[in-house]
Amino acid sequence: xxxxxxxxxxxxxxxxxxxxxxxxxxxxxxxxxxxxxxxxxxxxxxxxxxxxxxxxxxxxxxxxxxxxxxxxxxxxxxxxxxxxxxxxxxxxxxxxxxxxxxxxxxxxxxxxxxxxxxxxxxxxxxxxxxxxxxxxxxxxxxxxxxxxxxxxxxxxxxxxxxxxxxxxxxxxxxxxxxxxxxxxxxxxxxxxxxxxxxxxxxxxxxxxxxxxxxxxxxxxxxxxxxxxxxxxxxxxxxxxxxxxxxxxxxxxxxxxxxxxx
Numbered sequence: 001x002x003x004x005x006x007x008x009x010x011x012x013x014x015x016x017x018x019x020x021x022x023x024x025x026x027x028x029x030x031x032x033x034x035x036x037x038x039x040x041x042x043x044x045x046x047x048x049x050x051x052x053x054x055x056x057x058x059x060x061x062x063x064x065x066x067x068x069x070x071x072x073x074x075x076x077x078x079x080x081x082x083x084x085x086x087x088x089x090x091x092x093x094x095x096x097x098x099x100x101x102x103x104x105x106x107x108x109x110x111x112x113x114x115x116x117x118x119x120x121x122x123x124x125x126x127x128x129x130x131x132x133x134x135x136x137x138x139x140x141x142x143x144x145x146x147x148x149x150x151x152x153x154x155x156x157x158x159x160x161x162x163x164x165x166x167x168x169x170x171x172x173x174x175x176x177x178x179x180x181x182x183x184x185x186x187x188x189x190x191x192x193x194x195x196x197x198x199x200x201x202x203x204x205x206x207x208x209x210x211x212x213x214x215x216x217x218x219x220x221x222x223x224x225x226x227x228x229x230x231x232x233x234x235x236x237x238x239x240x241x242x243x244x245x246x247x248x249x250x251x252x253x254x255x256x257x258x259x260x261x
Contacts, residue, residue, distance in 0.1 A: 001042070001086055001160060008041045009078055010156030014148050016074035017109075031055035031077025031098075038081040048081040054091040055080050055098045072105020075155060082159050112150050116143050208233070 016029040028034050032052045039048015059073040080098030083089060089097075123138035216226055 001082070003160060005041055006156045006160035007152070009038055009082055009159045010152035010154075012037055012041065013074055013078045013155040014151035016078070017072075017112075017151050018144060018147055020144075029074040031059065031073050031080065034074055034077040035081035038078050039085060042082060042085045044085045047085050051081045051084040051089075051091050051094045051098075052077050054095050058095070058099060059102075069106045069109040071099075071102040072109060073102055075105035075108065076102030078155065079158055079162070083162060108150055108154060112147055115146050115150070119143055119146075208237075 012028070012034055015023050016034050018024065023029075028037070030052075032049065032055075035052020035055060036045060036049040038052075039045040042048065055073070055077050059071070059076075062071070062073060076098040079101050080094050083097060084091070084094035119138045119142050122142070123135055126132070126134045126138060212226075212230060215221070215229070219226075221229070
């Protein structure tokens, strides 16, 4: 891996964490997306996408509430895909390495939040002096510069030096330890799917889950047609529920008018 590629991986990680318009939590931060882009940077987009998709399964039920960060999926996807490509790892082994990397990434997040608190006080001073045109400096410019330094530097260093030693590390684990890593990595996606099912397997969603399972098993359709069919069913369901809700609202309004008269 060249220095330029390592720096680009660091920039990719920063973009995933930067909360910039059109990128961030729902795009580049997702391991599927950042893994694919990492693959493009390293010249193997297919492997990057495959490894990123495997890592993404672990974080299907990912929730970051109240400023907390249970795991850094952007760092897991970026470095997981990078190590898989440079170390010739399979998806399961890369996944077993990516999960602890994601946990270490929380240190980057909390470090960033700690430094960002400084800029909050700077913004307060701008407000006290009625310098409202300078608020963007405290709210956007300085936090993003700090985020770039905190994200790009450690990720680039980890990618550059980690790629050098990852193959030797895997060789050292050859045999039973490596198989254990692969088994653990193979079980990780089940955890993400199970967490997601906690939200899906409720109320009326249960019926759609079983319908989708039956259609997927017995229809013989590929994933793309199944996805389109699921999307259409969801749109129809939302439209029907919206009309029912609107109808009930109109009835309630009419009842209130009758009571007024």
